[in-house]
Amino acid sequence: MNTTPAHTHPAMLAPEAVRLAFAPQGRLCASINAGNAVLARRDPHGPGGVSVDLARAFAAELGAELDTIVFDGAAKSVQALREERADIGFFAIDPARSEGIRFTPPYVLIEGSYLVRDGDARVSGDEVDRAGTHVVVAQGSAYDLFLTRELRHATLVRTATSQVVVDTMLADGHPVAAGVRQQLEQDAARLGGVRLLPGSFMVIRQAMGCPQSKGDAAAAYLSDFVERMKATGFVREALKRNGIEGASVAP
Template sequence: MDILPEIRAAFAPTGRLRASINLGNPILAGRNAAGEPAGVSIDLAREFARRIGLELELVVFDTAGKSVDAVTAESADIGFFAVDPVRGAGIRFTAPYVLIEGAYLVRQDSPLRENDEVDRAGHRVVVGKGSAYDLYLTRELKQAEIVRAPSSPAVVETFLAQNLEVAAGVKQQLEADAQRVGGVRLLPGRFMVIRQAMGLPKGRDARAAAFLVAFVEDMKASGFVAEAMKRHGIQGASVAPPEAPPTF
């Protein structure tokens, strides 16, 4: 692919493409048997670096908040995030490539049965600090109190240790935790759809942003995202539908 030098320079001012990776979302990234980062977002980062002709450097974090901060501060060049207006202050997002459900978890003996029963006075909802559902529930919950765990994988441990009423997070993570700890259950349905997209620092060249948008649309249309999800055994998430490119 013929890439304009100024676009390549806009993506990698250091000469290498630094991709911010969040290991706190098991749908998108984790570590393989050798302890190396692996997952859908890593596959996308490698393919993007290959297409643009740059050496890839993975900048790995344990939480979404740290990953967002790295791209906002331009200590990373691209990243993989849930779209959120707060994050949009410093990041230009593509359309989503994967849709993930956010769910609530409660104890087996909890009186809560439906999602709309959660936002009540006296209920404490634990979230991963800086996660997409932290940002969303901070806006949406009017009566329940939000308690922030240090990371998404620590949500259920915090929920149990502090005897809280509700845990909130990525549905697949909560399902895995429920099987592991026992005595808990998920409320039916979902409280939000998490739109996972790629992004770059907002101050970068608009042509670079448009290039990244086109890349994500091609990855969806070509089947690359679906194949990556299958290869990594991801269930419960779906490839996002195509979207018209935004005007930057």
């Protein structure tokens, strides 16, 4: 577990009832998914990224110190929140994750895209869902959950983390990889010989969440916090500060 001081944020202090719900001992624990390159990263001095910036700002409103638990994939990060090992988390909204978790409105929108080899004949995502096509995805990711529901003919091949999706696709001879566009772009630049198909198969709605047990007032306050962070430009500035391109602030 990493411990970081809460960054001062020029906003209201949370009501006492909300503070007691999230940080009764004066410490707020955030579940961070470093498997999503848009939201978080591992730095030498602890985790960084847009979700960490938001966690620090929320801890500051609570007048609490921030602790972080960092995971390499969304499924583990979600499970930590569901098991109440963390007070808040940062995940894509998906019906399969709703049990035991209350989600805020989204703060960032990210594209889910397909990647193929340079010589592949496919020119659009519409050509992926074909019998005999194997699509590599990170297990438990938002796009895994979505494609599990949506694909009718193609077969999903699941990896432990998003960072090894394209490597697995190439090493095992699969034709398609699916993931967050920014991660796929990084992998394409690193490995070569692959290309992204134009467009996206889904828009991933990234939100904050808290355990259901925090109660209605706490969940409502967290949702209000997200809306204020969008309205004040905090999310937009966090994306810029962290060098994130291709993701947009949710309306």
